[in-house]
Amino acid sequence: MIRTTKWFRTGFLVLFGVTIMGPPAIAQSKNPGTTLSPPSAASPYVAPPVRMAVPPPAAVFSSADAEADGAARRLAASLPLDPATRDLRNRLPADVQGTIYQLGLRIPHGSRTDLRGHTPTPKEIVDALAH
Amino acid sequence: MRSLIDIRHVGVAARLAVAAIMLSGLVACVQPLPAGVAVPTQIVPDRIVVLTVFFNFDSHALRPESSALLDNLVQALNDQRLTGYHFDINGHTDITGRLGYNIALSTLRAGAVADYLAARGVPRELMQIQGFGPLQLMDTANPSSPTNRRVEIVSTR
Numbered sequence: 429m430i431r432t433t434k435w436f437r438t439g440f441l442v443l444f445g446v447t448i449m450g451p452p453a454i455a456q457s458k459n460p461g462t463t464l465s466p467p468s469a470a471s472p473y474v475a476p477p478v479r480m481a482v483p484p485p486a487a488v489f490s491s492a493d494a495e496a497d498g499a500a501r502r503l504a505a506s507l508p509l510d511p512a513t514r515d516l517r518n519r520l521p522a523d524v525q526g527t528i529y530q531l532g533l534r535i536p537h538g539s540r541t542d543l544r545g546h547t548p549t550p551k552e553i554v555d556a557l558a559h
Numbered sequence: 560m561r562s563l564i565d566i567r568h569v570g571v572a573a574r575l576a577v578a579a580i581m582l583s584g585l586v587a588c589v590q591p592l593p594a595g596v597a598v599p600t601q602i603v604p605d606r607i608v609v610l611t612v613f614f615n616f617d618s619h620a621l622r623p624e625s626s627a628l629l630d631n632l633v634q635a636l637n638d639q640r641l642t643g644y645h646f647d648i649n650g651h652t653d654i655t656g657r658l659g660y661n662i663a664l665s666t667l668r669a670g671a672v673a674d675y676l677a678a679r680g681v682p683r684e685l686m687q688i689q690g691f692g693p694l695q696l697m698d699t700a701n702p703s704s705p706t707n708r709r710v711e712i713v714s715t716r
Binding site: 524535 | 619711
């Protein structure tokens with residue numbers, strides 16, 4: 429007869445149990461659809477999110493909302509303008525053309541079609557843009 | 560050293576003949592081109608459309624009511640008649656607020672329009688965004704007028 433210690437027998441039973449039964453499942457809460465301990469992103473049991481070619485409209489329309497103010501402030505601070513011009517409030521700079529040149533903007537020159545006030549059709553837009 | 564054409568030993572009649580030939584060539588050069596012949600020009604004027612795109616207040620997030628307009632714009636910019644064109648997407652604001660902030664906000668708004676168009680198939684390399692803020696007012700008599708808040712699409716060749 430093989431003599432074993434109590435600790436050996438306990439360890440054997442634990443290892444045998446895990447091998448047969450598999451790893452413990454994630455505990456489910458009483459509310460369907462939620463978990464008590466959310467799986468980590470690196471968990472092999474979590475499927476990676478499916479990437480969409482075109483983002484859904486809701487994401488397009490709302491993603492920038494939260495940080496818009498901050499993004500505009502950061503961009504404003506990085507503009508190649510002197511602080512006095514940058515901080516002008518409700519006024520235009522004395523030299524508008526110079527400021528445009530300083531910013532490296534290209535002023536368009538040509539005929540302008542005003543399509544505001546309604547939703548223009550694709551044909552209206554093409555007719556206005558085609559030379 | 561003797562040059563290839565030495566007119567010192569040529570007679571007066573021959574000199575006159577050469578002068579006449581040169582003069583006739585000059586006259587031919589300044590004659591007007593016949594009708595129907597296209598003259599290539601250096602500057603092609605832009606074509607500009609002015610649109611109202613709705614954004615959330617003080618934000619560059621597009622509002623859902625702009626989707627119909629922007630979807631039509633996607634179709635237009637992908638139209639065969641506009642093949643070979645490049646497009647500037649210019650954002651404009653009214654004068655209310657700080658100049659730098661308005662220029663930045665109009666740039667971000669133009670970028671949001673370009674992102675929308677690119678996500679729906681308009682090649683990004685054909686589009687260039689610019690933010691003018693209030694530097695190109697449409698209604699100069701009323702700088703705070705909502706008329707000045709707009710997005711312009713400029714086609715260039």
